[in-house]
Amino acid sequence: MVTTQPKQTASETVLLAADDLASAGKDEFTEFDLTVAAWSLDRFRFGLRGYAQSYPDHKRVMMEIMGQKPSSPVVNKYLEKIRPNVYKLTPAGKTAAAKLRGGAKVKPVRRAVTVRELYDTVAVYAGKPEFRRWQDNPEEPRDWAGAATFLGLSGKSGHEDPVARLEEVRGAMKAALDWCRVEEVAFLTKGSGAGGAPIHVRDVSDLLDFLTALTYRFPEHLDVEAGAKPKKRFS
Known part of the structure; x- marks a missing residue:
């Protein structure tokens, strides 16, 4: 696992967690796999309140990929939901993760809402x-x-x-x-x-x-x- 940089956002950390899973051979992974991977990268941010070092907070991780947040890896097409509760990293996601690891920031896609x-x-x-x-x-x-x-x-x-x-x-x-x-x-x-x-x-x-x-x-x-x-x- 790669330690995240302090200035990374929560969504960026989740993307790196997905990239870690893909690099480990998981072409498809569950939301629970993603929760544990994100928690492993940043236990303070994604740990259960009061028990951050011992338990991951599933809801906290899901907040970053569900809904229509502009920073969501799903909204930005970095992650694809292929069936209920199962995701995969897209080619765009791999590219974005590589940029993050190189120190670059990834700008979210902002679609105009009518x-x-x-x-x-x-x-x-x-x-x-x-x-x-x-x-x-x-x-x-x-x-x-x-x-x-x-x-x-x-x-x-x-x-x-x-x-x-x-x-x-x-x-x-x-x-x-x-x-x-x-x-x-x-x-x-x-x-x-x-x-x-x-x-x-x-x-x-x-x-x-x-x-x-x-x-x-x-x-x-x-x-x-x-x-x-x-x-x-x-x-």
Whole structure:
């Protein structure tokens, strides 16, 4: 294993971990292989809180490859998800990892997001009954099932990551709110003549507050820093 440089980002460390796995002969590897490899490179960053030297934090590593973060190795096509929970390093990923090992920085690919895409994402969550009930009653949802339904977590797979999903939704809401502020508009729309009911900027802001409320209400599911007890996920 190669020791990472102090100034490397979390996403860069994960990419180097994937490159280590590929160099060791793993053309395909599971997300758990990747978690252990990233933890081996940087136990402080990817270790379980309070037990960093003994246990890896799977959620922390997954935050770097799930969702639509611009720095994500998956978004940048450095890693490819070939089937559920299984990845491989792409040729572009090998090149990027080689540059990192040589001391160069790798710039993330930034794809322009259209206002229509922002609208479509916000509209899905703004119309969900769990959010609307919360606007009328801040005590909602009263159980995790309601929060999971809002986030679109099916519960059928134990490998779904609620933290990564929440951060993905939060990122979309922030982008939509930023767009409204830059354009100095009170409503988010698909664009002239594109249809769809306008979404008031207040609802977008409320959605961000709702996500924060879910984090505080269900820390065992949504707070990456929560949980002091070690979990032996790797045996």
